[in-house]
Amino acid sequence: MDKQTLEAMFSPEAFNASGHALIDILSRYLSDNLEGKGPVLDWQPPAQAMEQWQAALPRQATLTSGQLLKAIQDEILSASLHIHHPRNLGHQVATPLPMAALCDLVAALTNQAMAVYETGPSATLLERQVLHWLGELIGWQRAEGVLTSGGAQANLTALLAARQVKAGWDAWQHGVGAGQPLRLLTSEHAHYSVSRAAGIMGLGTDAVVKIAADDQGRMDMAALQSAWQHCLDQGSKPFAVAATAGCTPTGSIDPLPEIANFCRTHDLWMHVDGAHGASALLSRQHRPLLEGIAMADSVVWDGHKLLYMPATVSAVLFREPQHGYAAFAQEASYLFQGNNNAEETYNTSYRTLECTKRMMGLKLWAAFSLYGTEKLGGLVDQVFATARLLAEKLHAAPDFELLMMPQTNIVCFRYGKEDQMLIRKKLVESGAFHLTQVAMHGKVWLRTTVMNPFTAEEDLDALLAAIREHGISSSGIL
Known part of the structure; x- marks a missing residue:
């Protein structure tokens, strides 16, 4: 390729002109x-x-x-x-929010991969700041987590951690067949990503036990107790309850305090899929709807729903910081230095399915800072x-x-x-x-x-x- 063509493809002047024209189009x-x-x-x-x-593949411009x-x-x-x-x-x-969309343009051009801290320094720090803010809104002071590409991946990440912490053996290394059959309890109105996660995790979708809801679309506690007992009677091991805060069919919120008490009584992981409804925490008027969410072990919160962000940006947050590392327990020496120092905690690939990861925190940081x-x-x-x-x-x-x-x-x-x-x-x-x-x-x-x-x-x-x-x-x- 000749130098003139190369420079034209990356021309800052052309970018400036086209960018202004595009903003005019999008503004209208x-x-x-x-x-x-x-x-x-x-x-x-x-x-x-x-x-x-149905155009042919362009060989020339x-x-x-x-x-x-x-x-x-x-x-x-x-x-x-x-x-x-x-x-x-x-x-x-x-x-x-229009300003959030402009922040996505910054993320696209700077292209911070974020596998490890050095491939996205400012992006990593922005993400940690935003996650701290979201955790504070939940009611946690020490929470950690990661931003992911959508609530489905966020739910999967949380449930992988739940399996590793509550299975009773190292399911990541030895597989799900190394112990009792595991069961995941969730509402009949749970998002399909919960069943999908069970399939991906090797539990099988039959391991998802659907709990009946009441006439307000909320998980029925008597049905939860009965389902848990039935699992035990069959020789299987319930390891988590996935509650919903703003279910997809009706927007209903499960009885979080009661579910939290149930999970603590029976040593179960409490996960809250708050992809839709967690944003009620921003509102003084509606925050009481989510009473009990701080008792959860993990929470999913979508920015591209009621936080008014462009798709996609979802947070998966853990009440106990160390649980954020339980989902993915593997080593990659070409990325991670393996020296167990504090700087390793800034490498986000320890805690997410993604290696290359978009700078997602900027638009959230901007929205919180502006509004x-x-x-x-x-x-x-x-x-x-x-x-x-x-x-x-x-x-x-x-x-x-x-x-x-x-x-x-x-x-x-x-x-x-x-x-x-x-x-x-x-x-x-x-x-x-x-x-x-x-x-x-x-x-x-x-x-x-x-x-x-x-x-x-x-x-x-x-x-x-x-x-x-x-x-x-x-x-x-x-």
Whole structure:
């Protein structure tokens, strides 16, 4: 490659010009979304949409920088799910804070690998600072942990540590077959990543014992006691209870103090999957919902949900710092010096599945530094209040059925006796709203997750009107 071409590919001047142009495009995109302009989603069936992406592998350049930016604007952004749109009420995905997105640009360009301290010094220190703050919010003063690429990996990391600490033998070295069959107790509403973790860990998904929930979606303590006893009677060894703080179907929070006492009585590891709901700790109003979380051995907390971070950044935190090293017990002399000095604790690869790891802490550090827990907690208060308002409107409407009053920001309901899945399909494909569905108690329920603090009462009223319209249409009356 000639020098001129090489310099052009890495040109700071070109980066500056393209970067400013891209920020202008994204700023307009953000503004239009926040104002609710256009559809939430310009729906196309995936097979049809894929036809537009059948170009041959480029052997030479096919676009200029200007053409690339135009393609991003016209082909990528326009075909995206518009996360910042106030009528996007679908999944537990944050409407990212713009400054946090800019921090991700810093992370991308500096490309700190973070396998060991020397491959990402500032990134390592930022991460430790953020983890300390999150641990303090939980109620821990000595907590340690790691930031990971998503809650599924965070749950896996926590449960690997739980297995190593509570199995009764070195499961990492000798495998799960070296002792009694291990069992993991968790709610029937636990995220699928808990069962997936059991499969990855070699326990098998049959080792996950699902505990029935009450009519508020909370783990039933009598059912937990019965399941634990049944495991013992069968000769298996329960080693952990995975509680949920903000379950995916309904946003419900398990009875954490009661579960903590149960785990301490029976020498079980208590894990809390707070991927969604742990952010209630930021709010003075809603913090009491998570009473008992400080008694857990490990907690998972997603930044890319109610901490309003771009995906992905999840924290797995351990009450006892040494437990953070129990998940992965292996050596790699080309990375780790093996001299057991204090500096080794700054090498994050000891505690995570990842070796190369993105600088994830910067955006969290920036958000806490810019807004503090007061303003970040205000975002939580805002969406929780909007969800409550929606639930009250549904409760007052005779043609709707509310599953339960929301504990967080997820609201489940039905419209009449119509086909709920068809109503949802029509709404999503129209682009008017994005919402999801969930099966509970033998029925399909429409499910909204209020993530956007700009979602207003007028959007809620429009949602109910649109559901009524599509419900009547789906029944064949129109």
